[in-house]
Amino acid sequence: MSEEREVGETEEAETEGGTDETRLLATEKVVAAIGDGIYQLDPAGRFVSVNDATVEATGYDRAELLGEHASFLVDEAYVTRVEDEIADLLANEPGGVRAMEAPIRNADGERVPCELRFSVVLSDGEFEGTVGVVRDISWEKRRDAAxxxxxxxxxxxxxxxxxxxxxxxxxxxxxxxxxxxxxxxxxxxxxxxxxxxxxxxxxxxxxxxxxxxxxxxxxxxxxxxxxxxxxxxxxxxxxxxxxxxxxxxxxxxxxxxxxxxxxxxxxxxxxxxxxxxxxxxxxxxxxxxxxxxxxxxxxxxxxxxxxxxxxxxxxxxxTRQALVSERTIELTFRFSEDDYPFTALTKQVGGTSRFEDAVLHPDGSLLLYVSTEGSDPERVLEFLEEFEGVTHFRAITQREDECLLEVRYAGPMAFSTLANHGGIIRSAVAEEGIAHVTVDIPESGDVREVVNAMTGVFEDAELVSRQTVEQPTETRARFRDTLDDRLTERQLTALTTAYRAGYYDWPRGSTGEELAESLDIAPPTLHKHLRIAERKVLSAIFDEPERD
Missing domain, CATH: 3.30.450.40 (GAF domain)
Structure with missing residues (x-):
């Protein structure tokens, strides 16, 4: 009975796990199929076995690798580190696994960053070498570097x-x-x-x-x-x-x-x-x-x-220097420009157009306030409706032969150009197609810069006069500069637009809704800006000046 049982157990073992030979064959197939490189070194550090992944990764034939020392693929410094780790495993942790990063030198001479994981092989307590896994970590390195x-x-x-x-x-x-x-x-x-x-x-x-x-x-x-x-x-x-x-x-x-x-x-x-x-x-x-x-x-x-x-x-x-300078240089230019709306207006419709003020619209265009005299307001409005670059216009007030206009113009203008060079437009009048523009710049300003700025916008602009002007001790410009310091850009825009559009006239030239539409903002927002700005202006007039 015992002999039959032994035979039965042997057959069962062969059925469940296969013979030693078949188990070894299965192991070799698994090793060959693994994507990472697997190798075995003898006690002297020479290759005794490598799988297909190792062959593919290194670019060497299997025959070229077998029998070679590990330093064939790894620099000596890393070989020394591995040997130290092996000695520590043998002394303290025979069943342990160690890992380290090391570049592998392939057949093309390139160094491929890899992770090595290895352990020692013992037989009856004797050191038989090492077995390890080599994994290419180039992608991880690139990812980490990125x-x-x-x-x-x-x-x-x-x-x-x-x-x-x-x-x-x-x-x-x-x-x-x-x-x-x-x-x-x-x-x-x-x-x-x-x-x-x-x-x-x-x-x-x-x-x-x-x-x-x-x-x-x-x-x-x-x-x-x-x-x-x-x-x-x-x-x-x-x-x-x-x-x-x-x-x-x-x-x-x-x-x-x-x-x-x-x-x-x-x-x-x-x-x-x-x-x-x-x-x-x-x-x-x-x-x-x-x-x-x-x-x-x-x-x-x-x-x-x-x-x-x-x-x-x-x-x-x-610009600030131009406003507060005690002495300014006054420059007067003359030009005729058919592409400029207000010279073209006086040439085609007649009369006189006079610049009153300009406000920078939130979309980057200029909101201009211009008065006309000696021309039919209806013809003026018809002209603006057809003029290229005019995206919005309305008559704030109009009488028999004069009107006050609000015009949003997206074409090239001299106003912002001059301001960027420290110039302040004091007056601009167009008549019979010819405009005369007077500009103040600081005494220290660069006249040539301003002249270049004007000719850059108007090709036929000509400087017709230049003189130095003494400013009074307390000027409108100084007070305006004080307000500019107190008011935010939006508050100043709202206040200037309201004033020029006749919002403070009686009867009013513009309603709050019309002003809000001109500035593309909601009426409550407009009224908030106006209320705060009005208080700041009144404070500048009635309150004691701040002392240092």
């Missing part, structure tokens, strides 16, 4: 945005162009991603740049930059101005030109950011980075927004 780059980029953008916000707060309080330029240079040069910054002013007529401020760079380096022709007519700074966008020199060989230290030698990138606002270019900001291919994507966009913000600040400084 994630790190993304995190670094987001952190860098966060830092740059913080710098830009600090510049925004600082330039709003600046009183001169020098102060604006110096602030921008200092804050940018102090930002971690950048090494230095410089600002150059632009001469529109000569198309030249003059460095007026720099930070993080000494005179010697500035001279080297000049020798690199950054400001040449075909250089990157001028290209940024011509294209009105950020212009970048990427991955440029620096060599010893900048006296680079070991930590930043090799490559560099530089961005040139135009200071622009509307159609005006005030200069350019140069930003230097110790890294190739800097200023990509969002970083370039942020710098572009910085250029627009600084351009606006420089325009505001010039």
């Amino acid at each position: 994630l790190r780059a993304q995190r670094d980029e987001l952190e860098q953008l966060r830092h740059i945005n913080a710098v830009v916000r600090s510049i925004d707060r600082a330039v709003v309080r600046a009183n001169t162009a020098d102060e604006v330029e110096r602030t921008v240079c200092d804050r940018i040069a102090d930002a971690d991603p950048y090494r230095f910054a410089l600002v150059a002013r632009f001469d529109r007529e000569l198309e030249t740049l003059t460095i007026v401020s720099r930070a993080g760079i000494d005179e010697e380096d500035a001279e080297r930059l000049r020798r690199m022709d950054f400001d040449a007519s075909d250089g990157p700074a001028i290209e940024a101005i011509r294209n009105r966008s950020v212009w970048v020199v990427q991955d440029a060989d620096r060599g010893d030109e900048w006296g680079a230290s070991d930590s930043d030698a090799g490559r560099w990138s530089m961005a040139f950011v135009p200071f622009r606002y509307d159609d005006s270019i005030h200069g350019v900001l140069g930003v230097y980075a110790n890294r190739p291919f800097a200023f990509e994507g969002p970083e370039r966009e942020v710098l572009g927004e910085l250029g627009e913000m600084v351009g606006y600040a420089l325009s505001a400084v010039k």
